[in-house]
Amino acid sequence: MAMTALGRSDLLFDPSRRRTVIAQLAEPAYASELASLFDRGYDHMARELGDSDPSRVLMRLVPLGHRVESFSPLRARVAVWQVLLLGAPGGRVVASWSTSRADLVWTKGGWRVARFTSDEPGPGPTVTNAATATPSEVFLARLAGLAPFSR
Known part of the structure; x- marks a missing residue:
């Protein structure tokens, strides 16, 4: 899925790798x-993270639901509800809820983003108790060794 393929921390500080993914x-x-x-x-996002060690940055774009809004054999429009988690030690870990739409075209290489x-913001859940937010160092430590599901 194009949206999650581009929501990776290894692309945050590496424009050439980002361009390779975009070309695909x-x-x-x-x-x-x-x-x-x-x-x-x-x-x-890099400015927001300041001088964070790139290897310790958390960036995960997680799709939560999707909808095909239009479809033909050569074109489609899909909406994806997602959450982006972004943070680094010493800062906050934030969640950004959004709905993205992509127009796709069928090519000999498969579906491509046109x-x-x-x-659009949200929909986003309510935080029941902001005081229970996990400090960034603890949040990142608890995620150590956990990999995102395959794309």
Whole structure:
């Protein structure tokens, strides 16, 4: 899935690797625009993380649900509800809930992203008790050794 393939911490500080992934996922006519879009987003997140050790950054984009909004044999639009977890030791671990939409086209290589539309916030759950938030060092330590499900 294109959205989760681009939501990885190893791409946060490595634009060349990011472009390789984008080339695999995007329709060639959209690849440059998509790379620019993700460069801006990743640069913003990197600034938020400051001088964090890249190997200790948590970044996981987790799809929670999807909906096919339109479909033909050559084109489709899908909506994906997801949560992005981002954090590093010494900072906060934040969760960002959003719904993303992608226009896809069928090519001889399979489905490719022709366009992402702007993310919509949420829907997001209510935090029952903000005082119970796990400190970032503990949060990251508890995740050590846990890998995301395969993509």
